[in-house]
Amino acid sequence: MTEPAPAASADPRRTEGLHPLHPHLDALSTLELAQTFASDQLDAVQAVRRAAPQLARAADAALPRLARGGRLLYAGAGTSGRLGVLDASELPPTFSWPPERALAVIAGGERAIRQATEGAEDDEAAGRQAIAGLQPAPDDVLIAVAASGTTPWVLGAVAAARAAGALTVGLANNPLTPLLTATDCPVLLDTGPELISGSTRLKAGTAQKIALNTLSSTLMVRLGKVYGNLMVDLRAGNAKLEARALRLVMHATGAAEGVARAALSEAGGQVKVAVVSLRLGVGVPEAQRRLEAAGGHARAALGEGEWGL
Incomplete structure (x- = not known):
């Protein structure tokens, strides 16, 4: 009589376990599969x-x-x-x-x-x-x-x-x-x-x-790469990012498009520098100095509070 094959030892890692809810996954319809996989991601x-x-x-x-x-x-x-x-x-x-x-x-x-x-x-x-x-x-x-x-x-x-x-x-x-x-x-x-x-x-x-x-x-x-919820340490390297940088400067400062574009150009495309320059009414070198003194944190450079590490 043929002896039954020995049972495989259970792997203790949960990621290697068998999912208990869908033993017939391959029998589901396309829509059911899509819904099941998406729901499991939760x-x-x-x-x-x-x-x-x-x-x-x-x-x-x-x-x-x-x-x-x-x-x-x-x-x-x-x-x-x-x-x-x-x-x-x-x-x-x-x-x-x-x-x-x-x-x-x-x-x-x-x-x-x-x-x-x-x-x-x-x-x-x-x-x-x-x-x-x-x-x-x-x-x-x-x-x-x-x-x-x-x-x-x-x-x-x-x-x-x-x-x-x-x-x-x-x-x-x-x-x-x-x-x-x-x-x-x-x-x-x-x-x-x-x-x-x-x-x-x-x-x-x-x-x-x-x-x-x-x-x-x-x-x-x-580390100061964000001001509010704005990605102000972005450096524009293509047309899409240039447009995004411009929108960020306009949103953060309330400046008109032409003013924001000029400030961004003077700041070498650095959003954070342009924002500090416009908000404080100072030149780019002074904005850079203030950011450096604030450890790169725009909020602190603008005098809106400090954020220490």
Whole structure:
């Protein structure tokens, strides 16, 4: 008599579990699939909302380091790594954050951004080397992302950053995993099982994207890159951004289009400088001096209050 095959051992990671609500996912209609996948993403939003205190703690720990000139470093594999690359890439055009201060590494190297290199994530030594190659320093902040929380390459990156004295932030979608215990500021994004079992590009990836947006945007606001809710550290580099910069200056100052355009031109396209110049009725050099004295915070430069780190 044939012996039954031994049962596979259960994986304790929730992201690897079987979703209990849709065992017949493949039998749903196209509309039902679209509705089901979209609704499941709500779990990602809730996971980040629960993690808000952890994200705030990470931001508060990172702020003084970044204010002293530290860099944001990102490390991840697969989807997590690509999301880190995306976040790092968007900070310079959005907030005029220096590109050399937002660096991302991904398991498998640049090729892995567009082509899956699944085996690369198992190489812990390569993760160490990738971060060591960036020459991390104590004022740097590493944001390490791994849905499983167990990825060897990411854990190697964390080890190298910690050895250099850098602050480490870990984003993982499973509780009690090595990434959360190895980092200074652990952030749990508990999204549970995926609709397609183990496909963490779904709501686990969505939660990571929201968390990265939340963390980096919080940092940029606290660093003075925003006035009110206006993106005043924007530097116009194309027609769309030039039009956006003009609208921002007009909104922040109440100036007519021609006046705002002239101020923006004199300020070299720097929205924040143009706003301070127009609001205070001073020239661009004086506006720049006041912003520098205020640590780059437009509100403080305008005498509307200070925002310390």
